[in-house]
Amino acid sequence: MAAPHSSDLQTRLRLYFLSLLASLIQVRFLPQWRRWRELHKHKTAMAALLLGGSEKGSTKERLLSTLDDLEVLCRELIEMLALSRNQKLPQSGEENQILDLLIQRDGEFQELMKLAFEQGKVHEEMQLLHKEVEKRDSDIQQLQKQLKDAEHMLATAVYQAKEKLKSIDKARKGAISSEELIKYAHRISASNAVCAPLTWVPGDPRRPYPTDLEMRSGLLGTMSNLPTNGVNGHLPGDALAAGRLPDVLAPQYPWQSSDMSMNMLPPSHSNDFLLDPPGHNKENEDDVEVMSTDSSSSSSDSD
Amino acid sequence: MATPPGVPAQAARPSEGPGEEEEEEDEEEEEEYSFLPLVHEIIKCMDKDSQDVHQELNALKNKFQEMRRMIGAMPGIDLSPDQQQQEQRNLRDQVRTKNELLQKYKTLCMFEIPKE
Numbered sequence: 001m002a003a004p005h006s007s008d009l010q011t012r013l014r015l016y017f018l019s020l021l022a023s024l025i026q027v028r029f030l031p032q033w034r035r036w037r038e039l040h041k042h043k044t045a046m047a048a049l050l051l052g053g054s055e056k057g058s059t060k061e062r063l064l065s066t067l068d069d070l071e072v073l074c075r076e077l078i079e080m081l082a083l084s085r086n087q088k089l090p091q092s093g094e095e096n097q098i099l100d101l102l103i104q105r106d107g108e109f110q111e112l113m114k115l116a117f118e119q120g121k122v123h124e125e126m127q128l129l130h131k132e133v134e135k136r137d138s139d140i141q142q143l144q145k146q147l148k149d150a151e152h153m154l155a156t157a158v159y160q161a162k163e164k165l166k167s168i169d170k171a172r173k174g175a176i177s178s179e180e181l182i183k184y185a186h187r188i189s190a191s192n193a194v195c196a197p198l199t200w201v202p203g204d205p206r207r208p209y210p211t212d213l214e215m216r217s218g219l220l221g222t223m224s225n226l227p228t229n230g231v232n233g234h235l236p237g238d239a240l241a242a243g244r245l246p247d248v249l250a251p252q253y254p255w256q257s258s259d260m261s262m263n264m265l266p267p268s269h270s271n272d273f274l275l276d277p278p279g280h281n282k283e284n285e286d287d288v289e290v291m292s293t294d295s296s297s298s299s300s301d302s303d
Numbered sequence: 304m305a306t307p308p309g310v311p312a313q314a315a316r317p318s319e320g321p322g323e324e325e326e327e328e329d330e331e332e333e334e335e336y337s338f339l340p341l342v343h344e345i346i347k348c349m350d351k352d353s354q355d356v357h358q359e360l361n362a363l364k365n366k367f368q369e370m371r372r373m374i375g376a377m378p379g380i381d382l383s384p385d386q387q388q389q390e391q392r393n394l395r396d397q398v399r400t401k402n403e404l405l406q407k408y409k410t411l412c413m414f415e416i417p418k419e
Contacts (some may be wrong), residue, residue, distance in 0.1 A: 059380040067374070070338055071367050077342065078360070081349055106339050113336045116380045122387055125377025129394035136401035143408050 059116050066109045073102040341366060 057065075077098045084095070200206060215221055341363045348356035374380070379387065 039347060058383055058386075060377070063374045063380070064371070067367065074338060074342055074363060078345060078349075081346060085349060102342065103339065106337055109338075110336050115384060116374070116377050117380075119379045119384060119387055120377060121379075122391060125393055126379070126387075126394055129391070129398055133394060133397050133401065135396060136405065139405055140401060140408070143405065147408070303355055 059112065063109070063112050063116060066105055066112060067096055069105050070102065070109060073105060074097055079100060336370070338363065347401065 077095065080095050080098065199205065205211070210218070341359060343358045345356060345363065347353075348359055382390065
């Protein structure tokens with residue numbers, strides 16, 4: 001039973017010494033181990049940088065990261081140097097490694113600074129491009145506005161032109177010869193003048209003012225839907241009493257209705273006005289001539 | 304002692320040709336953004352056991368702060384170079400497209416005469 005006991009004790013003693021040795025090693029080499037871990041971290045970061053792992057970040061991030069690395073490396077180097085100076089220890093290879101890393105990172109930092117300045121120049125160009133884009137945008141908007149205005153104006157002009165064409169077509173369809181128009185103008189000036197024709201005698205239906213029948217046949221009468229056949233005869237009393245008005249006095253004036261044309265009239269009266277009493281055609285034309293001169297002279301006199 | 308960053312170091316020397324001047328300026332800029340001269344000064348002071356080491360250490364610390372401030376204020380470095388190039392290409396394309404559009408608007412015949 002003694003042999004197992006002694007072996008157990010030996011095992012325990014071995015374990016104790018081993019743990020003691022491990023703790024001594026840890027206490028002695030802990031700062032160096034920490035430094036080594038830091039260095040390893042830097043080496044890993046450097047490898048990532050060389051492999052292009054941090055190329056994806058912005059230049060600012062890379063600059064700040066490199067600056068952080070530089071600061072850590074500077075601090076480590078100075079601490080190690082100070083420690084070795086104080087403890088009079090010979091320089092280890094770690095200091096050289098850190099120095100190499102520091103030099104490498106410093107070079108990278110300068111390259112990054114150059115890149116940053118170049119990016120600053122590119123940024124200025126981009127600002128100019130931005131301004132140019134804004135200017136083009138405003139130009140395009142202004143041009144679009146002008147085009148819209150022009151389109152509106154042209155649309156209005158086209159609409160008005162179409163309306164005018166419609167009215168021209170309408171006028172062409174219901175064309176009245178100029179001679180008829182002139183005759184009608186003469187008739188108006190003859191019957192609505194302030195002075196009676198020379199040949200006027202009592203019983204002549206012509207009046208120096210529009211008769212009721214004419215008023216009813218006119219535009220205002222049409223708009224008010226007044227009967228135009230002269231019911232209750234508002235014709236002049238003397239004309240009615242004398243019974244001199246012919247049957248053809250029915251209010252059918254070719255110039256007052258576009259539907260009627262002169263072709264509907266009898267051939268003998270195609271160029272005459274129905275209101276005119278029969279047998280006065282030639283005379284009336286003469287009267288018209290006289291009346292027109294009278295009315296013009298009278299109007300000039302009245303003025 | 305390195306000059307403080309951000310201040311362009313102009314060499315007051317007689318001109319030696321434009322190429323040489325540019326090279327000198329580049330070298331000075333590189334030194335301006337390098338930390339090695341300060342570290343070298345610190346190591347020298349430590350070797351000599353000089354009291355200036357604290358001053359040099361402060362200068363190094365200040366330089367780090369100054370560089371951080373400078374990096375924070377630098378324009379156009381929020382993007383990577385590739386992204387920036389891409390954006391620049393996009394902007395150029397935009398300008399070209401808008402120029403073409405304007406030209407098209409100016410030379411466009413807006414009126415179609417109906418054939419009757």
